Amino acid sequence: xxxxxxxxxxxxxxxxxxxxxxxxxxxxxxxxxxxxxxxxxxxxxxxxxxxxxxxxxxxxxxxxxxxxxxxxxxxxxxxxxxxxxxxxxxxxxxxxxxxxxxxxxxxxxxxxxxxxxxxxxxxxxxxxxxxxxxxxxxxxxxxxxxxxxxxxxxxxxxxxxxxxxxxxxxxxxxxxxxxxxxxxxxxxxxxxxxxxxxxxxxxxxxxxxxxxxxxxxxxxxxxxxxxxxxxxxxxxxxxxxxxxxxxxxxxxxxxxxxxxxxxxxxxxxxxxxxxxxxxxxxxxxxxxxxxxxxxxxxxxxxxxxxxxxxxxxxxxxxxxxxxxxxxxxxxxxxxxxxxxxxxxxxxxxxxxxxxxxxxxxxxxxxxxxxxxxxxxxxxxx
Amino acid sequence: xxxxxxxxxxxxxxxxxxxxxxxxxxxxxxxxxxxxxxxxxxxxxxxxxxxxxxxxxxxxxxxxxxxxxxxxxxxxxxxxxxxxxxxxxxxxxxxxxxxxxxxxxxxxxxxxxxxxxxxxxxxxxxxxxxxxxxxxxxxxxxxxxxxxxxxxxxxxxxxxxxxxxxxxxxxxxxxxxxxxxxxxxxxxxxxxxxxxxxxxxxxxxxxxxxxxxxxxxxxxxxxxxxxxxxxxxxxxxxxxxxxxxxxxxxxxxxxxxxxxxxxxxxxxxxxxxxxxxxxxxxxxxxxxxxxxxxxxxxxxxxxxxxxxxxxxxxxxxxxxxxxxxxxxxxxxxxxxxxxxxxxxxxxxxxxxxxxxxxxxxxxxxxxxxxxxxxxxxxxxx
Numbered sequence: 130x131x132x133x134x135x136x137x138x139x140x141x142x143x144x145x146x147x148x149x150x151x152x153x154x155x156x157x158x159x160x161x162x163x164x165x166x167x168x169x170x171x172x173x174x175x176x177x178x179x180x181x182x183x184x185x186x187x188x189x190x191x192x193x194x195x196x197x198x199x200x201x202x203x204x205x206x207x208x209x210x211x212x213x214x215x216x217x218x219x220x221x222x223x224x225x226x227x228x229x230x231x232x233x234x235x236x237x238x239x240x241x242x243x244x245x246x247x248x249x250x251x252x253x254x255x256x257x258x259x260x261x262x263x264x265x266x267x268x269x270x271x272x273x274x275x276x277x278x279x280x281x282x283x284x285x286x287x288x289x290x291x292x293x294x295x296x297x298x299x300x301x302x303x304x305x306x307x308x309x310x311x312x313x314x315x316x317x318x319x320x321x322x323x324x325x326x327x328x329x330x331x332x333x334x335x336x337x338x339x340x341x342x343x344x345x346x347x348x349x350x351x352x353x354x355x356x357x358x359x360x361x362x363x364x365x366x367x368x369x370x371x372x373x374x375x376x377x378x379x380x381x382x383x384x385x386x387x388x389x390x391x392x393x394x395x396x397x398x399x400x401x402x403x404x405x406x407x408x409x410x411x412x413x414x415x416x417x418x419x420x421x422x423x424x425x426x427x428x429x430x431x432x433x434x435x436x437x438x439x440x441x442x443x444x445x446x447x448x449x450x451x452x453x454x455x456x457x458x459x460x461x462x463x464x465x466x467x468x469x470x471x472x473x474x475x476x477x478x479x480x481x482x483x484x485x486x487x488x489x490x491x492x493x494x495x496x497x498x499x500x501x502x503x504x505x506x507x508x509x510x
Numbered sequence: 511x512x513x514x515x516x517x518x519x520x521x522x523x524x525x526x527x528x529x530x531x532x533x534x535x536x537x538x539x540x541x542x543x544x545x546x547x548x549x550x551x552x553x554x555x556x557x558x559x560x561x562x563x564x565x566x567x568x569x570x571x572x573x574x575x576x577x578x579x580x581x582x583x584x585x586x587x588x589x590x591x592x593x594x595x596x597x598x599x600x601x602x603x604x605x606x607x608x609x610x611x612x613x614x615x616x617x618x619x620x621x622x623x624x625x626x627x628x629x630x631x632x633x634x635x636x637x638x639x640x641x642x643x644x645x646x647x648x649x650x651x652x653x654x655x656x657x658x659x660x661x662x663x664x665x666x667x668x669x670x671x672x673x674x675x676x677x678x679x680x681x682x683x684x685x686x687x688x689x690x691x692x693x694x695x696x697x698x699x700x701x702x703x704x705x706x707x708x709x710x711x712x713x714x715x716x717x718x719x720x721x722x723x724x725x726x727x728x729x730x731x732x733x734x735x736x737x738x739x740x741x742x743x744x745x746x747x748x749x750x751x752x753x754x755x756x757x758x759x760x761x762x763x764x765x766x767x768x769x770x771x772x773x774x775x776x777x778x779x780x781x782x783x784x785x786x787x788x789x790x791x792x793x794x795x796x797x798x799x800x801x802x803x804x805x806x807x808x809x810x811x812x813x814x815x816x817x818x819x820x821x822x823x824x825x826x827x828x829x830x831x832x833x834x835x836x837x838x839x840x841x842x843x844x845x846x847x848x849x850x851x852x853x854x855x856x857x858x859x860x861x862x863x864x865x866x867x868x869x870x871x872x873x874x875x876x877x878x879x880x881x882x883x884x885x886x887x888x889x890x891x
Contacts, residue, residue, distance in 0.1 A: 140602075141600065141602070141891070143891075174830060174831075196831045216776065216788060216831045217776035217777040217786060218776065219774040219788060219850070219851060220850065220851045221522070221851060222521070240777075242777060242850055244850045244851070245776075245777075248850075248851075267779070270782075272832055273779070304829065393602060394600075395598035395599065395654075396621075396622055396623060396626075396654045405598060405653065405654050407597060407600060414796065415796040415797055415798075415863065448685065449555060449577055449862055449863075450578060450597045451597065451598075451653055468625060469600070469601065469623055469625045469629075470625070470629075482791065482796065482830075486866075486889075487890075488889070488890055508867075508869070509868075510521055510523060510524075510793075
């Protein structure tokens with residue numbers, strides 16, 4: 130619960146971050162992973178904030194994961210010294226990777242093809258600073274990656290190791306874990322990640338190749354992993370804030386969600402049961418990920434300004450700068466009386482998407498304070 | 511068609527704007543509206559760029575429409591002198607409105623309730639600069655607005671006119687015109703807009719109230735309007751760039767689309783027929799609006815780097831920084847051979863949403879030139 134007078138100076142829509150919940154989320158996963166003997170490599174793509182990175186990274190130097198070279202550059206400049214850029218590398222980006230490395234950040238890339246391995250080896254041969262690469266593995270058919278039992282694995286490894294690059298290890302991400310619900314199902318996906326990565330690491334080592342890093346992870350699997358034998362590190366990102374999607378698959382509770390969008394009621398269509406607010410898809414995003422879950426939260430769940438949810442009130446539709454709030458279909462809850470000018474907070478369906486629409490977090494401090502903190506957020510590539 | 515060597519210096523994903531197509535789109539609607547005797551008030555929310563505004567606004571001073579006060583402030587500072595802020599006004603925003611007006615921009619607001627009218631009258635009474643307000647009308651059940659035949663119309667008008675505010679007129683937007691296809695259907699919605707606005711204007715005038723402005727518009731209705739009798743101005747926004755959604759409802763052709771996202775191939779899953787590119791939803795947006803049209807374009811239609819579409823190649827799925835490109839379901843077109851490093855351009859489903867992800871347009875000049883122009887783009891509220 131928050132004293133809503135904290136928000137008096139804000140123009141809506143605005144992004145609000147509950148620092149206490151964020152710190153609790155960070156602590157929860159850190160304990161779980163360190164208890165299992167691996168290290169955590171938080172993904173900074175959700176937050177894109179130096180202040181949040183300081184809370185996520187012990188000592189502020191890493192290890193970390195990023196999804197863009199803009200993130201790598203910004204966090205490297207802020208003192209992060211160990212970063213994996215976890216999107217398959219485009220050959221055209223290698224000069225920029227090398228420039229970040231030259232400034233003292235140990236930035237590594239990922240790849241899943243012979244062509245990319247050749248490009249990384251070739252780029253490395255032009256500098257005295259070999260570019261480290263992790264071979265991306267496909268553990269669940271989700272997106273990218275080499276089949277861990279395919280001959281291409283060793284072929285790629287050999288190009289990196291025998292060329293001028295550095296074979297740093299293997300990496301996988303069970304993106305399909307988002308499609309199942311509950312700890313048991315997520316544990317199974319965690320085990321698929323682990324088995325794929327350990328198999329690939331053993332295959333590379335049997336072929337006389339190095340594989341120091343064995344990296345797995347997604348937010349659902351990181352929280353549910355039972356056994357991390359053979360794994361050196363776990364990656365996860367959205368857990369720092371959590372969202373309705375993660376709550377819907379049982380990874381968190383609604384009251385773990387640290388992020389919300391502050392909005393103002395700007396109208397009503399009473400005969401339709403609609404409240405119009407000034408948070409449209411430009412603020413909330415268009416992510417409707419919970420529409421395939423058992424409880425569809427539309428474009429967000431509505432709370433009062435203190436953060437207390439109206440359990441049956443959600444954003445049912447949005448235009449660019451308008452959100453239409455209504456009672457959940459099928460519910461017979463009464464529409465609360467929320468006059469023009471009322472402040473509300475909307476919990477996001479997908480924190481990464483919602484946060485990306487804003488350039489600052491308005492932070493409710495974890496220690497009682499009279500005012501919000503402002504943390505800058507960046508974007509771009 | 512564009513010489514793709516223009517893009518050599520860009521990091522992907524990047525936003526590309528074809529100036530020649532943009533100017534053609536602008537000219538087309540300007541001619542149509544001026545032929546019908548009304549004036550055009552372009553909506554600047556799609557572009558959020560001072561350079562694009564200069565091309566849209568005769569003399570660069572207006573009239574214009576905006577969706578945020580950040581737009582109003584930025585365009586006012588750039589010399590635009592006549593702006594409608596076309597989202598129902600929140601009382602908390604009136605001080606900011608007054609500040610923009612104090613600097614010499616004739617900024618007006620819209621509203622559809624007695625409470626808002628009272629707030630605008632009250633705020634106006636605190637300054638010597640009355641705030642002009644347009645009463646928003648509901649012509650099609652889309653979102654906001656007063657029923658033009660309801661008694662609330664005159665009640666609101668009287669509060670504005672007899673208080674310290676200025677009753678500037680009426681405004682409506684047939685957002686439901688997006689849900690129908692073809693010129694005849696869009697003409698019908700244009701006539702609904704016109705009839706609702708003219709009825710409301712006559713009702714206000716009969717009650718002894720002023721109604722100098724009668725404002726209607728949406729991109730589909732603006733292009734299809736046959737009769738603008740009684741209407742003083744027409745608003746439209748996305749036509750400046752157009753997109754796959756507008757092409758899908760017949761407002762433009764695919765080759766009118768002036769906006770695209772430049773992306774690089776970063777991988778393949780050949781057995782699945784997938785090409786992985788570095789434009790995910792962070793670049794493309796998550797707008798899947800064409801999924802309810804006869805041709806589903808997924809998250810975007812794929813073109814080669816010169817802008818030539820592969821008619822059956824689209825982005826079928828996206829994660830934050832990955833787009834999965836595949837042949838359209840049901841097509842038996844062969845997957846083209848697009849090696850890692852290939853540059854592609856993705857036509858957007860919804861130009862407003864896609865553009866909002868970038869902070870610059872890389873502009874292919876309308877006159878042959880050796881290099882791209884860079885036009886800044888802004889966001890926020």
